[in-house]
Amino acid sequence: MLAQDEQKVETSGFGSNMITREGISAAVTTKDAIEVLLKAPMLTDLNLWSHWDILFAPSLGSMVEWLLKEVNTKELLCLVTKGGKIIRLDHSATLDSFLKVFIQGSSFETAVALLSLYALFGGEQNVPLSLLKCHAQKAFEVLITNYLEMELHYDKNPYKHGKPSYDQHIVGKSASSNLSCKLRNNRSIINQAATVMSRFTLDCLSYLPIEFCSFAADVLIAGLQSHVNDVPSVILAECTQIERVMLHEVGMSLD
Structure with missing residues (x-):
C-alpha cells in the first residue's frame, strides 16, 4: 500500500x-x-x-x-x-459591472462581462441590447474624455507627472466643455484617441469565441460611433492581418 x-x-x-x-x-x-x-x-x-x-x-x-x-x-x-x-x-456579471469594467479600460474584463451577460440572459434574443449599447456609448465617452485630457495636460513622461489611469480620473461636465474648446484645433489628438478606442475594441473581440464576436462588435461599434467618425475605416486601419481575417469570418465588412 x-x-x-x-x-x-x-x-x-x-x-x-x-x-x-x-x-x-x-x-x-x-x-x-x-x-x-x-x-x-x-x-x-x-x-x-x-x-x-x-x-x-x-x-x-x-x-x-x-x-x-x-x-x-x-x-x-x-x-x-x-x-x-x-x-x-462570470456568474456575477451585471449590466452595472459591464459599465464599470468598461470605464476602467479593461478590454479583457469587458469581454468577460459581455459574454457572461449573453449567457445569463439566455442568448442574443433576450439580452438587453439597447441598454448594452447605451452603456458602451457612455463608457467610450469617459475613456475618450480621459485620454484627451491626459494628452493635453500631462507630459509624455509618466514618471514625471504620474499619469492617472482611466478609472482614477473622470472629468466632470464643465471640464469636458472646456476640453472640447481646446480640441477644436487639435485634430491629431482626436485621431489618436480614435485609434486607441479602435484598439480597445479589437482587443475585446480577440478574447471571444468567434461565433460571439458579431454580437460583441454590434455593441462596441454602436457605442463608438457616437464619438468617432467613420468607425469602420478607423478600425480597419488598426487591424492586423489576423484581425482582418477574424472580422471577415464573423461577417463584418469594413471596406
Missing part, C-alpha cells in the same frame, strides 16, 4: 493526487472536479485547462453531460461553443 501511495504524483496546480506515474487515474468525485474548475480563469476552455479527459473523464464521463446532470453550483457558469469548447464565464 505504501509503495502504491509513493507512486502517486500531484496534478500541477490542483493540489490533489489524481493520477499515477503509470497514467492510471485515481477515482475523483464531483466535489473534486468543481473545486478544480472554480480555480480556472475566465474565458478559459475548461476541458483543456483541467485536462478533463485524462483526470476526470474516467470517473465522471463527458464534461458537458456531467455539468448538465451533476452540477448545481451557480459559480460555475459555462458556455459551450460550436467547436465544443466549454468556456468559463
Whole structure:
C-alpha cells in the first residue's frame, strides 16, 4: 500500500493526487472536479485547462453531460461553443459591472462581462441590447474624455507627472466643455484617441469565441460611433492581418 501511495504524483496546480506515474487515474468525485474548475480563469476552455479527459473523464464521463446532470453550483457558469469548447464565464456579471469594467479600460474584463451577460440572459434574443449599447456609448465617452485630457495636460513622461489611469480620473461636465474648446484645433489628438478606442475594441473581440464576436462588435461599434467618425475605416486601419481575417469570418465588412 505504501509503495502504491509513493507512486502517486500531484496534478500541477490542483493540489490533489489524481493520477499515477503509470497514467492510471485515481477515482475523483464531483466535489473534486468543481473545486478544480472554480480555480480556472475566465474565458478559459475548461476541458483543456483541467485536462478533463485524462483526470476526470474516467470517473465522471463527458464534461458537458456531467455539468448538465451533476452540477448545481451557480459559480460555475459555462458556455459551450460550436467547436465544443466549454468556456468559463462570470456568474456575477451585471449590466452595472459591464459599465464599470468598461470605464476602467479593461478590454479583457469587458469581454468577460459581455459574454457572461449573453449567457445569463439566455442568448442574443433576450439580452438587453439597447441598454448594452447605451452603456458602451457612455463608457467610450469617459475613456475618450480621459485620454484627451491626459494628452493635453500631462507630459509624455509618466514618471514625471504620474499619469492617472482611466478609472482614477473622470472629468466632470464643465471640464469636458472646456476640453472640447481646446480640441477644436487639435485634430491629431482626436485621431489618436480614435485609434486607441479602435484598439480597445479589437482587443475585446480577440478574447471571444468567434461565433460571439458579431454580437460583441454590434455593441462596441454602436457605442463608438457616437464619438468617432467613420468607425469602420478607423478600425480597419488598426487591424492586423489576423484581425482582418477574424472580422471577415464573423461577417463584418469594413471596406
